[in-house]
Amino acid sequence: MFVPAGVLILTFLIVPVLLTFWLAFTNTRLVSPDPPQFIGLDNFANLFTDDTFWASLRNTIVFTIVIVPLQSGLALVLALLVNRRARGTTFFRTVYFLPVVTSMVVVSMLWLFMYQKDGLINVLLAKVGISGPDWLGDPHWSLIAIIVMSAWQAMGFHMIIWLSGLQTIPAELYEAASLDGASPWQKFANVTWPGLRATRTFILITITIAAFGLFTQINVMTQGGPLNSTTTLVFQAVRSGFQQQQTGYASAISLVFFVLVLVVTIIQTFLTRDKEARR
Template identity: 65%
Template sequence: MIAPALVLLVLFLIIPVILAFTLSFTNARLISPNPPRFVGLDNFVRAFTADPVFLQSAWNTFLFALVVVPVQAGLGLVLAVLVNRRMRGTTLFRVIFFIPVVTSIVVVSILWKFMYQKDGLINSMIDTITFGAWTGVDWLNNPSTALGAIIVLSIWQAVGFHMIIWLSGLQTIPEELYEAARMDGAGPWRQFTNVTWPGLRPTMIFVLVTITIAALGLFVQVDVMTQGGPTGSTSTIVYHAVRKGYEQQEIGYAAAISLIFFVAVLVIALVQRRLTRDKD
């Protein structure tokens, strides 16, 4: 019964991982008449010493994750607390917040690319609010604003998903605990810190890990909106690996970048798990 799933798993996960690990130690090119040659650790040394774009991509990736993870998790929790209340219209708000999640990220990126143009909707709104004092910014063509623009888009697009995860965690907390807290004179803030937050610990771990992995794997928004520019200010590790492997056909070097990325994500996930583990 498990044979079909096992075959697919081996073909599309196990074998590619083994091939990537093997190719990372070679000079293989995607289309080349010459066979791959073993080069040892040369690809890894090149990444950290002779490829400034990789270093810039690594910095952009971790900066993106450093901002997105806490902001998206915190905003999702706030929205979940708000829509968890028993009041008219909460179902409508849940649907509104969740719509961007089920919309294709490619479509969302294209729409926001138009909105970020110098004569786009965002500059027009700011110009209206400031009564014509705003001169307008070409958000995606300015190195100081391009990555920030992608961060805002990414938070807006995915926060609804994590709102639903937080909401499911909130609904597992027994109402009797809140009643007992109110009887003891606890206000809303004390109820949150002593009842809600401890009850959300397993949910918090899941949310942090999933947001971190998704943030470190940033690719589509960059590929659609900026192609890594301007001047590499939005290039990420995944985008750089894809560009090296398929556009420049340096598949061995791209595999080495992918292996570095895998190790980095694994270490960060393990550190997160250790920091959020249950303590005796």
């Protein structure tokens, strides 16, 4: 019974990872009559002197630093709103979750039209006397536009996770806090937030990993432009490997990306683990 799953894991996970470690030290090209040759650390030497790589790394880190608190915070606010027993909460849960089940390509295409100079967003801004920028054509606004769209698309998923965590907190704790005269903020700070410890750890790690893997939005909306202002590590790896056919160089980028995500995940897990575990 393990064989089908084992074959898939071996074929699409273990073998590609091992190939990446090997190809990163060769000059392999996607289509070439010449056999690959071992070139040692040349790919990494070229990578660390490549301005595009540093721009990609900077954009990836900035995107992650902004999207993690923004997306998780908005999702928590939505979860608190729909967690109340009121008429229409099921409807709003469904509406907030709809972008999650919609294809990212479709969402990116819709926002691509909305971000045009004469698109919906600038038309609405013009009605209140604000001249909207060229969202995807201006290097100062392009990454911000991607961040806003990404946060809107995925916060419904994390809203559901926050909601599941909220519903595990015993109601008796809120009743006891009310009897003690606690304000809504005090209830949140002393009951809700501590009760969401395991949930927020899971959400922070999943959002961070997803943020580092930003690709589809960039591929559909900007192609890394303008002036590499939205290029990310994953997008650069795919472009180098398939468009430029530099498989070895793309593997080096992927290896650096793997190490970066691994280090960040380990640090994040250490900082968010329980106090009892630290002892």
